[in-house]
Amino acid sequence: MAKNTVNQDEKVIALKGKDILFRLVKYMKPYGVKIAAVLLLMLIVTGVGLLSPMLLKIAIDDFIDAKDVKGLALIGAGLIGLNLISMYASKYATFNMNKTTHNILRTIRQELYEHIQKLSFAFFDERPVGKILARVVGDVNSLSELFNKSVTTVIPQVLTLVFVTIIMFSMNVKLALVSMAMIPPLCVGLAGIQIISRKRWQVFRQKRSNLNGFTHESFSGMRIIQNFTFEKESGKRFKNSVGEMRSGFINAVKLNDWLWPIVEVSFGASTLIVFLVGANLARSGEVSIGTITAFISYTSMFWRPILNIASYYNTLITNFAAAERIFEIMDVKPGIDELESADVMPKIKGRVEFENVSFAYEKDTQVLHNVSFKVKPGENIALVGPTGAGKTTITSLISRFYDTTEGRVLIDGKDVSKVNLNSLRSQMGVMLQDTFLFSDSIKENIRYGKLDATDEEIIAAAKAVSAHDFIMKLEKGYDTQVNERGSRLSVGQRQLISFARALLANPRILILDEATSNIDTATEILVQKGINKLLSGRTSFVIAHRLSTIRDCDRIMVIDDGEIVEAGTHEELLNLRGAYYKLYMAQYSFLREGA
Template sequence: MAKNTVKQDEKVISLKNKEIFLRLISYLRPFKIKVIFILLLMIVIMISGLLSPMILQIAIDNYIDTKNIVGMLVISGVLLALNIVSMYSQRASILQMNKITNNILLNIRQELYVHIQKLSFSFFDDRPVGKILARVVGDVNSLSELFSNAVTTLIPQTLTIISVAAIMFYLNPSLALISITVLPLLFVALFGLQVFIRSKWQVYRQKRSNLNGFTHESFSGIRIIQNFTYEKEISKSFKNSVNDLMDSFVNAVFYNDFFWPIVDFSWGLSSILIFWYGAKLSQTGSVTIGTIAAFISYSGMFWRPILNIASFYNTLITNFAAAERIFEIMDINPDIEDLESNEIMPLIKGTVEFKNVTFGYEKHIPVLHNVSFKIKPGETIALVGPTGAGKTTITSLVSRFYDTNKGEVLIDGKNVKDVNLNSLRSQMGIMLQDTFLFSDTIKENIRYGKLDATEEEIIEAAKAVNAHEFIMQLENGYDTQVNERGSRLSVGQRQLISFARALLANPRILILDEATSNIDTATEILVQKGINKLLHGRTSFVIAHRLSTIRDCDKIMVIDNGTIIEAGTHDELIRRKGFYYNLYMAQYRFLNEGA
């Protein structure tokens, strides 16, 4: 049972702001040379900005009063040159930073996607696919502005504040002190506000994830929705999800927008204090008019970086919720660990043994109870029993999609926990009842079983399972697009292609989970011949509810309530007149009555 649904808010483990920030900044390391270049450009911009008020002071005090036209032209030329250099540097830094940001987002998304691929089935059992997509796509995209501002805003603006403050104290220490008296008030207000803002953006991310999961699920099940004329009801649910998202966004923005009035009020108050105190000093002749003019310019230069840093801090807090959701998944350790010390699985001969295996998808609710059996190489074993008895669970443990709670699963005497996962699974072929085809051609879907397969090998595999004939009747044959999840094909056709894919893989251990359940009787007779060829010389597990298809298996194991209650050949189990006999006869009578 999934721990989270499309209508349920996800519980995300909160991380400390410092931890999130340091992890985000670490993604800049591969680009440190380019970042240094951008910082140099930002320093050029900063120096150009710092020099302008000084040049203005010289112009006012030395050239305007004396009406020195030549000096004024020189000063104007210097200012123009500084602005051109600043403009070019600004453009170049933004262009380079955008490239770096895009590469960082690519790296994060790739790292997240690769990590998710390594996670166990239990991870996907616990949450809707749409919510996983929300993190891979939406949450990663949300970090774009954060990275670009980290370099172009945080570092250069901090240097600007320090430089401007030093110049202000050099010009007039008392005026400088007056201008920064409101900073403590600003910092207290902003840090107190960020606690509310972060929690509100966390709620927004949760609601957006819910909407994404709901939309993905509803479109995946559109045939069911239309079949049961459920469009109005599902539209109401969608509207409710959208309204939840809108309300959470408005609530987050409401607190978020308190940032700017606080900063603007602090800046305005500081400006009033500077004008008031500057006027007093000018009356006593303590400062010149040029100094006051320069100081007012520097005051603006002091507060603009503070405004920019406050904006960056606001962006940081806003996107911490997204980063938190990304890092939470990255910090999940796979239940199935492939350790570096695990040995490569040699060519599998086919001995499979369960030793006192107990397993449950939830540890306190076991599905298998102390199961033990041993299969010889090349044997074909049928697993029979009621739905939910544990048949598919046995095959999942053989493939090590899950690890046992107790006991061991051995292949050729090697514990599956001690061998490399890829070397183990690459020697297995699995065909499930719920066949999955990718949005590609029939040819490429079959080739998924062997990525370097030639076209001749693909066609040969299709012919072996009698899929070739219907494929050639399609408009583009093997190059026919099957659409998402193979929706263009019938269920039986999808199953035949899936079977050809498994055949092409040429596995050492074969698992057929209700492999012929969706194929009509006439086609099944033909496919059964292909199955017999495939089963020959391989250890095979066949799960089937249609008992007529497993009569020739080397051994039939009857599973009920997570235990093996009977085992033997078809004839042996019929003679015992136990569970299998009753199941077989009931199915035989049902088919006769239906006929």
């Protein structure tokens, strides 16, 4: 049973804010030099901003009263020059930080993708693909503003705040203190918003993930939707998903919108207090008009960083949910653990052994029960039995797509759980009933079996499985592009290409899971010749419901309810008149009645 459906909210493990920040900062470390350069430029911008009010104070107190035109002109020219430098420094810093941010996001996305590739089939069994895509694409993109502003906004603004505070206290302690009177109530308001807002943004991202999951599933199943005229109902469900995402976004934004009024009111009240107290101090002669003018500018400069930091704080709250969802996936440990000391699997000879193997996909639901058997190198084994009996599970354990619940799987005497996965799977060929082709040319799809294969080897493999003739009749032959999953080709044609891919891999152990089920009888006769060539000298496991295709196998094992109930050659099992005999006669009678 899936961990959640496309309409079910995901349960994401909440992380502490400091832990999220620490992990995000780690991605910035490799770009330390570039970030330092950006910071230096931002310090120039900050320095110009801090110097401007001081120059204005000097102009008012020293040059206006003295009617020093030359001095005023110099200060004016200095301000223009400094602000031009500041403008270009800010522009260059922003450009470089944007570039660095995209590099960081690329690193996170690559790391996330590579980690997901290492996860076991169980991970994908439990999650809709659309929800995984939402994290790799949407959630990673959401971190862009967070990284960007952390350097171009937060650090310079914090430094500005510190320097402005020092300047204000050096100018007048009373005015400095009253200008900060609104800080405590502001902090209380922001803390309250943060607690509720983060939960609301989590809900929004869950709803957005649901929409992505539903959309992906709908497009993947569009043939079914159109075939059963399900468009109207599917449209309603899509509308509901969009509505839930919209409601989640509005609820989150409504709360975030309170942030600005709180900060703006605090800023306005602080400015008013400074103006009133400053007027009284000016009347008593404690401060000059130039000092008050400069102080009001510094008060504005004091609150501007607070506004910008509050904006970043808003961004932080908004994107914490995205970071949580990314790190939750990264924290998922592969179900198939590979030991650091795992041995490299030598060239496989093909001896396979199951020792008292039991397996369950979920607790209390065993699929295999104490299965034991031995297969000699080069032996061809057929697995037959009713649907859900455990045939595919046996082959999945051989390739170690899952680990046994109990018992061991041995290849050439080596426990597959203790060898390097790549060295094991690279020597195996798996051909499934549900053939998957990539959005690429037919040639490149076959080349997946052997990445360094020549065109001649690819053509030879295609000829061996009788795929060459139909490929050459296509528009561009082997260079013909196939759509996602090979939708431009028939089911039988896709399986033939997949066969050529498996042949090209030249595996030591071959697994065919209902590989010829969708090929017509005439084509199957041709393909069977190619299969016989491939099976020669290799250990193979063939899963088939069409019993006529496995008559020549060295041994047939009948699987029922997770156990091997019979094993032998075709003739031996027929003579037993047991489970295999009943399956064979039932299929024979069905075909005869159909004829």
